[in-house]
Amino acid sequence: MLENNIKKLIENLKNNLSTISNLDEMDGLWKKYFGNKGSIKLILKEIKDLSSENKKIIAPLIQQHYKNALDLFKNRENLLKTDKLCKNLESQSEDLDYFTPKIGHLHPISRTIREMNNLFVSMGFSIMDGPEIEKDEYCFQRLNVPLDHPARDMQDTIYIKEPDYLLRTQTSSIEARTLANYKPPFKIVSPGRVYRNETVNKSNHFIFHHYQGLVVVEKTSLKDLFGTFNVLFQKMYGQDVVVRYRNKYYPEVEPGVGPDMQCFNCHGKGCSLCKGVGWIEMGGAGIVHPNVMKKAGIDTKKWMGFAFGLGLDRWVMAKYKITDIRTLLGGNLGYKYYENENII
Ligand SMILES: [Zn+2]
Structure with a gap:
């Protein structure tokens, strides 16, 4: 029944x-x-x-x-x-x-990239990408660094196939590709992984990250560059952030500058992280060198631009108070992070 x-x-x-x-x-x-x-x-x-x-x-x-x-x-x-x-x-x-399981959170590098992307997109920038295995042409030659230039000694390059193919040492290669393929005006940013033959220690790694920016318009100056940096630093670290600018030499810009931020670990007193100077180099920048524009076929009488490359890992470390760069690519994921940040 x-x-x-x-x-x-x-x-x-x-x-x-x-x-x-x-x-x-x-x-x-x-x-x-x-x-x-x-x-x-x-x-x-x-x-x-x-x-x-x-x-x-x-x-x-x-x-x-x-x-x-x-x-x-x-x-x-x-x-x-x-x-x-x-x-x-x-x-x-x-x-x-x-x-989707409701556990875990994004890696601090991803969170920082997204936060920066959101800021730059809100200021009218586009996001560009490029290959990690790069041609020497885009990583060096188009950026005013010919084969025999001493500036090549500044970067210990890892070659895939000498002399033409390498692992990009900087995201300026995306700058070179953008200049070669797009007509100005444009404003772009591009985050990405870069590689150099560095000894791994507390503050250096052979794999790290850059965040590149490039603006090409009819008229600009270092004032616009500093203004952009000020917005970025304050957005990332708050109104009280202490930043200084120094003259720097980079072959792809003239003049060249670089922002240093007061060390988040010792607040300027000097510690092992900032090598005793109290400041941390956060990147390099400057007005795009006319040679770089000319190599891309851009009329330098009509157009000019500024570019910047940020050492993204340092931005992440300062944001999340991480004192050892190896933590970022290691297996211990117990970072401090801000629960209430609304970044997706
Ligand atoms: Zn310090």
């Missing part, structure tokens, strides 16, 4: 499942059949009223029918979920949350 009843209910369930078209309706169906007062669940509860002889025979059969009914339900539910996922992907909707 019980077995016939459950078989009938399973037939009804099959009919109901075939007409259902969304996950909300599945909830109702679950309550109807499998909830505490659901009809299939009630049959399970009736097993206990059977005589012990009948129980031995009937109970396993009912359990098997119950399992089959559950499988029918779950299969239909999975189909509807996949269907919803496909529709969301097709519509470019970002509502894919129901398969």
Whole structure:
């Protein structure tokens, strides 16, 4: 008797499942059949009223029918979920949350890149990308560093195939590619991984990150560059951040400057992180050298620009009070991070 009843209910369930078209309706169906007062669940509860002889025979059969009914339900539910996922992907909707575990957080490097990207996009910049295995031409020659230039000694390059292919030592290569392929005016930023043959220690790594910026317009000056830096420093570290600028030499700019930020670890007193000077170099910048523009076929009488390259890892370390660069690429992920930052 019980077995016939459950078989009938399973037939009804099959009919109901075939007409259902969304996950909300599945909830109702679950309550109807499998909830505490659901009809299939009630049959399970009736097993206990059977005589012990009948129980031995009937109970396993009912359990098997119950399992089959559950499988029918779950299969239909999975189909509807996949269907919803496909529709969301097709519509470019970002509502894919129901398969995402709610644990963990983005790596501090990713968070910092996204935070900077958001700021620069709000100021009208576009985000550009470029290859990590780069040609010598884009990493050096187009940036005013010919083959025999002494500036090459400043960077210990890792070559893939000498002399033409290397792992980029700086994201200025994206600057060179942008200048070669786009007509001014433009404002771009490009975050990326860079490589140099450095000994790994507390403040150096052979893999690190740059954040490049390039603005090419009809008229600009160092004032615009400093203004951009001031907005960036204050956004990242607050209004009280202490920054100084120094003259610097980089072949791709003239004049060249570099921002230093007061050391976050010792607040200017001097410590091992800032090598006793109280300041941390945060990047290099300057007015784009006319040779760089000319190599890209850009008329220097009409256009001029400024460029900057930030040592992104240092920005991340200062933001998250990380005192050893190796932490960023290591396995210990116990960083401090700001729960309330709304960065996605
Ligand atoms: Zn210090």
